[in-house]
Amino acid sequence: MDTILWDEESDNYTRRAKDVSDKYLEIKEVLIADSVLDIQSSLKKVPEKILDIGCSFGITIQLMKEHFPSSEFYGIDPGKESIETAQNNNPETNISFQQGYSHNLPYADNSFDVIILSMVLQWIPRKYLIKTIAEIDRVLKTDGIIYIQEFLPNKSITSVSRHNQDVFIFKDDYSSFFVTFPWLKEVLRKVDKIEEGEDQQRCTSIIRKYEIEDVYFLKNASKEKQYD
Known part of the structure; x- marks a missing residue:
């Protein structure tokens, strides 16, 4: 069981969001504002690149730029219409x-201070999931952070x-x-919508x-030789 890439679904999502833009953006703004506060609480400095x-x-970048006006923002998405809409809405x-x-990011190693994954990983074909994690690790700076928001079922579904x-x-x-991976540590975890059941509860990490x-300690070579 796998899935097609999300090109078409991304653009469908963008069209649906446009149709209910006022209500959608109001709800989204609250979620993103909370997310920004979560991110700010975990950063030692203002991020250079997000x-x-x-x-x-x-929309996430549109709202986050208000909190990080000096940061550089980058967005990537498989949907052609989604990207065109994003560019028109954010000409800065x-x-x-x-x-x-996500499994083939066109960015250099150690490029970003913050990487955002908001309700994205659930859509990635399973054959590209490990590649995606590797790519995220590759482009993330040491001491950088990954922000994840996803559903949190009691079991994989x-x-x-x-x-x-x-x-x-x-x-x-x-x-x-x-x-x-021992060099990646969870520093914040929050579960919401628990009252709506496992199909709807969400985890921010x-x-x-x-x-x-x-995270790795080098063994004392001289002591190790004693057991050879």
């Missing part, structure tokens, strides 16, 4: 949008998109995937990337 993976029509020179995929029968949604505790030397 990447929003699965940026859709750019410190904001860049690009059509592309999948469902079919109501808009496209060829698209599957995979709900899981995605922060646990990242922290299997902030993960920090540490120096390899800070």
Whole structure:
């Protein structure tokens, strides 16, 4: 069981958001404002570069730039219409949008202080999930953070998109995937909408990337030789 890439679904999402823009943006603004506060509480300094993976029509960046006006923002999304809408809505020179995929990020190593994954990982085809995690780790600076917001089911579940029968949604505790690597540590975790049941409850997680030397301890070579 896998899924097609999210090109079409991304643009469908953008069109639906436009149709209910006022109500949608009001709800989204509250969620993003809370997310910004979560991010700010975990940062030691103002981030130079922020990447929003699965940026859709750019609403997250549009709201976050108010809190980080001196930061450079980058958004990537598979939907052509989504990217065009994002560019039209955010013409500032410190904001860049690009059509592309999470498993093949067109950015240099150690580029970003913050990477945002808001309701994105559930859409990624399973064959690209490990590549996506590797790419995120590659472009994230040491001491940078990953912001994840996803559904939090009690067990791994999948469902079919109501808009496209060829698209599957995979709900899981995605922060646990990242922290299997010892240099990635969860520093904040918050669960919301618990009263709505496991199909709707959501987890906000902030993960920090540490120096390899800070998480691996070098054995004393001379002592080790005693046991050879």
